[in-house]
Amino acid sequence: xxxxxxxxxKTAQSxxxxxxxxxxxxKNKRDAITALYAFCREVDDIVxxxxxxxxARSKLSWWSHEIDAMWSGSPLHPVTQALCPFIExxxxxxxxxxxxIDGMLMDLEKKQYETMYELTQYCYRSAxxxxxxxxxxxxxxxxxxxxxAEQLGLALxxxxxxxxxxxDLERGRIYIPLEELRKVGLKRETIRSAVGTQSxxxxxxxxxxxxxxxxxxxxxxxxxxxxxxxxxxxxxxAIYRKVLEKIASxxxxxxxxxxxxxxxxxxxxxxxxxxxx
Numbered sequence: 001x002x003x004x005x006x007x008x009x010k011t012a013q014s015x016x017x018x019x020x021x022x023x024x025x026x027k028n029k030r031d032a033i034t035a036l037y038a039f040c041r042e043v044d045d046i047v048x049x050x051x052x053x054x055x056a057r058s059k060l061s062w063w064s065h066e067i068d069a070m071w072s073g074s075p076l077h078p079v080t081q082a083l084c085p086f087i088e089x090x091x092x093x094x095x096x097x098x099x100x101i102d103g104m105l106m107d108l109e110k111k112q113y114e115t116m117y118e119l120t121q122y123c124y125r126s127a128x129x130x131x132x133x134x135x136x137x138x139x140x141x142x143x144x145x146x147x148x149a150e151q152l153g154l155a156l157x158x159x160x161x162x163x164x165x166x167x168d169l170e171r172g173r174i175y176i177p178l179e180e181l182r183k184v185g186l187k188r189e190t191i192r193s194a195v196g197t198q199s200x201x202x203x204x205x206x207x208x209x210x211x212x213x214x215x216x217x218x219x220x221x222x223x224x225x226x227x228x229x230x231x232x233x234x235x236x237x238a239i240y241r242k243v244l245e246k247i248a249s250x251x252x253x254x255x256x257x258x259x260x261x262x263x264x265x266x267x268x269x270x271x272x273x274x275x276x277x
Contacts (some may be wrong), residue, residue, distance in 0.1 A: 003082035004031055007038035010079075017243075020270040021235035025138075032090060032137045033232065035082035040130055043100060047107045048171070056108055060101055067097045069171070085215055090137045099129040112188060113177045116210075122175075128153035131233070138230050142223035143229070145230065151221065152233055155214035159240045162207055162247050166255050176207060185206065196252045204251035211244055231277045235270045242269060 001009075011019055011034050020036055022030050043063055050056040062112055070080040071087070071094050103126030113119040124253065131153030132146055140146070161168070161175040181187060181241060183206065184199045194200040215237060222230060242261060247254040261269075 001078075003078040004035070006078035006082040007031075007035045007082045010038040010041055017239045017266055018236060020239065020263075021232040023267075023270060024235075024274045025232055026166040028086075028089075029137055029139075029232075031082070032086040033134060035079060035086065036130070036133055036137065038079045039083060039097070040100060043104045045226040047104050053108050057105070060104055060108075064098065064101050066103070067094060086137070092133055092136055095140075096129040096133050099125045103127075103129070107173070111173045113175060115179050116177050119177050123154045123157040124150070127157035131156075134233060135230065138232055140223075140226045140229060142226055143208040144221045144223055145226045148218045148226075148230070149233065151214050151218035152237060155211050155218055156236065158207065158214065159244045159247075162204060162211070162254070162257055163243060167258065176203070180206060195231060195255045197273070199254070204247065208244060208248040208251075210243075215241055215244075228277050231274060234277070235273045238273050239266055240271050262267050 011022070016037070022033055022037075023118065025033065041058060046056050046059045046063075050059070066077055068073060069075050070084050075081045075084050075085065083092075103122060103124075106122050106125065110122070113122065128150040131149035134143055135149035165174070165176070169191065174191070174195050176190065181191070181203065184202045186194055186199055186203060191200070194203075219237070222234075229235065242265070243259055246259040246261075
């Protein structure tokens with residue numbers, strides 16, 4: 001199996017919505033973004049799949065050294081071997097890969113966030129850094145497009161947080177800031193018992209509003225000249241906004257049943273966005 005085949009398999013097996021945004025890209029960009037996504041999956045799986053914090057830290061440290069090795073031209077892992085040829089052509093920066101790893105380390109260190117500002121620092125590392133790397137791969141001509149990529153990353157991550165509240169609680173984590181809980185009279189330990197109440201629905205409604213505002217702000221920074229090159233990101237935005245609206249329609253149900261789209265729905269959205277650009 002070649003490094004690129006390894007990355008393609010890793011991406012397809014994840015079942016992620018990102019897969020559908022890659023389908024229509026030209027080969028080089030598709031290979032590059034697939035390798036980037038495979039890297040994200042590798043480091044994210046360390047945090048989600050390890051019950052031993054020390055083991056997880058050791059693995060993330062290995063990946064940090066592996067990023068250094070990739071920049072020196074001697075990567076060992078199939079993912080970094082697949083990524084290496086794209087560093088120069090797409091002007092990828094090492095600091096963004098390091099930020100992604102820092103975001104995974106935050107998952108080990110913090111099980112909750114006090115304020116939206118604190119959460120944003122996490123989201124910048126775990127999602128916006130990915131968005132900026134992706135924007136470089138897709139191509140852009142206006143600097144504001146990087147602001148679009150940063151804010152889109154935040155919006156996507158907030159949508160993930162709302163989709164995965166129950167799953168995260170089972171792992172001992174909560175990403176919705178505690179200050180947001182207090183606004184509706186809830187505490188971390190009362191979230192489950194509040195499902196179905198007006199307070200819980202208001203909590204989700206408030207977070208949905210924030211995510212919508214981030215989507216709108218992101219799109220306002222995307223220059224018209226870059227819309228075509230950034231179409232993969234626009235596909236992701238459309239898919240995630242559909243998920244966000246499903247969550248918004250019945251907040252309590254979304255806690256009980258993780259809101260997703262079918263493969264056909266995702267492909268339809270991807271084709272519809274692509275055909276309009």
